[in-house]
Amino acid sequence: MKHITIDPREERAPTRGSSANPPLSLSPAKATKEALLDATTNASLYFIGTATILLEWQGIRILTDPNFLHAGDHVHLGPGVTSQRLTNPAVELHELPRVDLILLSHYHEDHFDKKVEDSLRRDLPIITTPHANHHLAEVKKGDDAFRCVHPLDHFESLFINIAGAGDGQSKQPTIKMTGMPGKHVPPGPAQVLRTTNNLLGMVPPTNGWMVELGYGVPDWGDSTFECRYRIYISGDTLMVDDLKEIPERYKDQKIDLMLIHLGGTAIPHAKAPLLMVTMDAVQGLQLVQLINPELTIPIHYDDYDVFQSPLKDFKHAMEKAGLQGKVVYLDRGDKYLFSVQKS
Template sequence: MGGPTVLFTYAGLTVLTDPTFDAPGEFPVAGTPLVMTKTDGPGVALEDLPDIDLVLLSHDEHEDNIDNSGRELAQGVEHVVSTAEAGQREDWIQGLEAWQETTLTAPDGSAVHITAVPALHGPEGCEPVSGTVTGFVLHADGLPNVYVSGDNASPALAGQVAERFPETSLAILFAGGVRHGEQMLDNQPLTMTSEDTARVAGLFPQAQVVPAHIDGWAHSREHADQLQAAFEAAGVADRLHLLAPGESTTLELA
């Protein structure tokens, strides 16, 4: 969809990550002098979306993860899962701590498990500035594991996920090396750089990789070309699937 927003199906459920569907514009960051600039609209219009069964929300504090239109959409979805703090702020969000699990029922009656996994939105100690974030792993009997990193800048935390879920077949990794300049955390990346993303792909050797958060916003500093080069240098380019906003693909997962 563009930005951190990805639509996919799992066990018959239609899943959406961090919903952002507003038009391009300026978005002030509450409590800071920062203004985020959205450069592109969504790859698919809000009214053209299918019915959504589940929203996986990395965090609810920044409008490049859930904007006005995305928030209105999410409030009408039965299952929205995010951080424990987000669940305390909004009664329509189910908040989970790291490694906590919730279970949904698929259309065929089977159980789909969602485990919240650790993520860090910047360098160590960044939470008072950039907020608490989460990633997710979807897993179910007879189906491949899917890892959604969320706004995670830490390959080490992704390594913890790989240790717990080594047989992950799809990794949706928020990349882009997001930075806000010296005004925020000394311009350190708030999501994974291209090199970090390739390194994390190496931690999940069975996984096909779909990057997100590499376009649509001015603070996404590293794009498809940098990712392609980093994956080639790491020898994992055969598992990289770069999708333009609005583009779809079907992956054969082990």
């Protein structure tokens, strides 16, 4: 079992060449939404835009799929395929407080833009796919290479021990990260397109994630770990058979929250859709019904011009299925507060 240790007491900016004293916290959220729990909230998600979320718990800050481009900027998604951003992020990269870890679903510019790639500290830990690890830690040379990349394949796990959070013997706050399956290219009759993609590298391999917040004895792994709050992040995937293994593996284990990537991303463009590579509203509803989380928060739905399935379609699908009470909608700059129980 893989383990890393992160010390949240070390105040360092996420970007290289920046001040050693980054902001202590994000600017206040536009709106705050809370879980319907009696317990005091002790964890939060801040929606920055597209698939970029800042998760905070026990002093640890985890940033997902960092994309900080602005409206009018373009990303390169493969040979001859570009996309224009239509929105602005809720905060700027340099306005972030200390970030302890990047969780990167795949190596695509709308999830890890070139400015972010050039700017981030090279010793900032990154959990990602083996494909992204190759590009970030192996292809890059010298001072340009990222030095703390941790690749996880599907259903591989890594434990994050939080330094300073306990005495080193008793159970202390711990995060378990597990790669979840995902497919960016549809199965079946799209075999020719998949073969072409393999040659051109237009749509890279992708992961979803299971993020388990809980308590364990450092370096002991599953034998002592007790999950207190479980978050499933779908990543950029379609509704494929591989996802059916998730509820099988987590049978009788509650999934408290799902962050679902929507948008119905079409390439080469929403106006000329040849291939859909992320879930639209119909597939999103199907995933909600398959995973059956306590709550769903949709992200990745309107930031780029390759998205063809608007959020209102997902809202309608959830309402029609009678699931409107099990979803929270966040705008960029909104924060969701929740509680991770200690026992």
